[in-house]
Amino acid sequence: MHGMRKLFGFVVAVILASSVLPAHAATKQFNLALSAPSGGTVTATFNNLSSGNSVIKSESLTAPTGYAITSAVTVAPFTGVVTTTCLPSFPCATIQVNYQTGIPGTTSASLTLGISSPSTAACSQSAPWTTNAWTGNNLGGSPFNYVGALPTTVNVSGCSLGFLKQPTNASVNAKITSVSEDPTGAPVQVALLSAPNTVATFFTGQITLTNAGPGTGTLTGGGPVSAVSGVATFSPLSLDAAGTYTLTASSSGLKPTNSNPFVIYSGILDCGDDLLSTFTNSYNVAPDQPGYSSGSRGLFNKDGSTCIKVPYTFTNTILTNDQVHLSWDTSIQANPAFMYSLNWRLRSVEPPTIPVNAANPLAGWTTAPRPQVAWLADGSGNPVFVPGLACVSGKLPAPYGTLQTSIAANATKVTITGIAANPASTYVVPLPGAPAVPAVPFPIVIANTVGGAPAAGAERMTAVSIDGSPVLSAGTYTITYNVTRGGATEGMSQPAEHTAGYKVMSTPLPIIPNDAATFPSPYVAQTQANMCIAQHGFDSFAIGADGVTRLLYFTTVIDIGDGWVRIQ
Numbered sequence: 117m118h119g120m121r122k123l124f125g126f127v128v129a130v131i132l133a134s135s136v137l138p139a140h141a142a143t144k145q146f147n148l149a150l151s152a153p154s155g156g157t158v159t160a161t162f163n164n165l166s167s168g169n170s171v172i173k174s175e176s177l178t179a180p181t182g183y184a185i186t187s188a189v190t191v192a193p194f195t196g197v198v199t200t201t202c203l204p205s206f207p208c209a210t211i212q213v214n215y216q217t218g219i220p221g222t223t224s225a226s227l228t229l230g231i232s233s234p235s236t237a238a239c240s241q242s243a244p245w246t247t248n249a250w251t252g253n254n255l256g257g258s259p260f261n262y263v264g265a266l267p268t269t270v271n272v273s274g275c276s277l278g279f280l281k282q283p284t285n286a287s288v289n290a291k292i293t294s295v296s297e298d299p300t301g302a303p304v305q306v307a308l309l310s311a312p313n314t315v316a317t318f319f320t321g322q323i324t325l326t327n328a329g330p331g332t333g334t335l336t337g338g339g340p341v342s343a344v345s346g347v348a349t350f351s352p353l354s355l356d357a358a359g360t361y362t363l364t365a366s367s368s369g370l371k372p373t374n375s376n377p378f379v380i381y382s383g384i385l386d387c388g389d390d391l392l393s394t395f396t397n398s399y400n401v402a403p404d405q406p407g408y409s410s411g412s413r414g415l416f417n418k419d420g421s422t423c424i425k426v427p428y429t430f431t432n433t434i435l436t437n438d439q440v441h442l443s444w445d446t447s448i449q450a451n452p453a454f455m456y457s458l459n460w461r462l463r464s465v466e467p468p469t470i471p472v473n474a475a476n477p478l479a480g481w482t483t484a485p486r487p488q489v490a491w492l493a494d495g496s497g498n499p500v501f502v503p504g505l506a507c508v509s510g511k512l513p514a515p516y517g518t519l520q521t522s523i524a525a526n527a528t529k530v531t532i533t534g535i536a537a538n539p540a541s542t543y544v545v546p547l548p549g550a551p552a553v554p555a556v557p558f559p560i561v562i563a564n565t566v567g568g569a570p571a572a573g574a575e576r577m578t579a580v581s582i583d584g585s586p587v588l589s590a591g592t593y594t595i596t597y598n599v600t601r602g603g604a605t606e607g608m609s610q611p612a613e614h615t616a617g618y619k620v621m622s623t624p625l626p627i628i629p630n631d632a633a634t635f636p637s638p639y640v641a642q643t644q645a646n647m648c649i650a651q652h653g654f655d656s657f658a659i660g661a662d663g664v665t666r667l668l669y670f671t672t673v674i675d676i677g678d679g680w681v682r683i684q
Contacts, residue, residue, distance in 0.1 A: 143170045144260040148177070148247045150267040159191065161226040162249065164219045165263055171218035172225075172260060175249040178210040179231065180242040180269050185211050187230035200227065207232065214253045239275035239310035241318035244268045272308065275316055277323065277365050277373045280305040280347060285379045285445050287427050288333075292353040292378075296447050297427055303351035304375075306365040308343065315346040323348035323367045328374055331359025338363070358382040358429045381427035381445060388415045391442075391456060395430040404459075404655075406668060407435040411442075411456025414512035418451045418676050419563040419574035420619025426452055434460060439682040441499075442675055451574070453512045454675045455650065460485075460683050462657055462666040482654065482667055485684060489647040491677030492638045499680040502635050507624040507648035507674055508559065515619040516553055519562060520594060525611040528599060529583055530560070532620045535593040551586055551593040560599075561621040564612040576609040576623065576644060577601050604630075607644030624648060624674050646677025 143166050151159040164172050179185055184207035188200040197216040202208035211229075219225045244266035251257035281294035283304045295301025308319040325338035333355035341348040355361060358380050366372040383392050389412065396409040403410070409432050417423055428444035438460050444452060468480035490499035517534035536552045546552075557580045564571040579597035587594045601611045607627050626648055630641045651672035658666045673681050 146260045166221040173218040178246045184232045189228045191226035278309045307347045317345040319346040328362040328364040331361040333357030382429040387423035408459040414453035418513045420621045457672040460669040464664045491646040491679040504649040505626045507650045509624045510650040522616045531596040533594040565615040604642040
């Protein structure tokens, strides 16, 4: 019986007889069906296809070479005396079955057989089983004619399931393919593989995909799907809820295998689009109420690169745990910029004490909770929260102008052209008609190039002084700045070459302080933060049942880091 534990499978091909049969075979016909294996056993079903009084009283069944029958148990509904004789004894290659009452025409009888695989199993297709049937006991009387093809055993010991094409990121209810966010991409495929990881083309069994989580969506299109030449193709596949997922592929007699993790996003955004209120304002509350949130994607990517649509998910659980999470598919585009505002749960002021004194300096006032942010996670995927840093400005990245001439990685001057002028105004600050740039020093960001071609990444520099005088032409300015590069002020950004015509971008992002205790690993001190707080404060909201004033805190966040926000 130990051999029964080996992995193996059966491909059953039972072809029923044609409605037009030779006259001499019309009354004595049968065939055999073998079930898929389960726990080292298989059900063998003898089907009497005859009409009239042709009764099967005995039959023989021989396993393919190398296999052994280790046990046999009759299956209901046949309750009469039945003998099963293994020749010469268990385990054996051939078993003889005798029925007292027999198997009448158009009915069936089954045996549950224990089967052991060959000791040198190697993931291959073996020869068919052989079987015969007679009208008398002990293989006597008139023989029956077999109809169709004999079942063939497939030995899957040494085989394994494998994803030939992995599922990749997609949006809710969109088609999941092997190409991220591309419903026209090649479909997900799972195959039976034999060493050395080649497709076992003889396999035509069924393979099923199921959702292994942790996302809770319902999977559509997971099968079972019959393999063709060893490969099962799943198209279309979809999931109806956002989250991170893994799919499990399984087939009878084989060890299941998991896909690579992938993400299902809630929606898709272009530059300048608003976050859908169905995600941000999941509580459907008014803008002045706790739990409300809204936001948008900036008109520009943080490095000024060409904007393309990105899938995203915004999860608002403010009324549960004062937390939100914005994520997007960074494999599609790494550098989009977002701004969103949050109304937190109500907070009470410190209990009022009259008079306010040194012992109660905050009586009737508040200790403002500082927002915490996270754009990096630990090894288990849990966000690592750190104190939110104030933004350098309250505006999303936008171009000051374009780079007039290409610069090398060691250049110390940057010439920006196409700088807009401040609009006409009755105010003197900012000065109407002057260049619409901050006073030095201020940070700038330019996308990297290598050999004049776009490259991954962007460089942050600091414009520290103006070289010469601004030049006004056709209503815009050209200004040359002296810049510093690669230091702590620049977030340790690696100097690179940059091509003329690239956008020179503003950035609201601050530098992480040199404080490893407050900003532990995986954060790196004196590098650029990917999230910051553009606005934070409170509105007086109501008086509680205890007579204490209740405050509504609000926070506006700039997020260029796939991040979480919370207050505690």
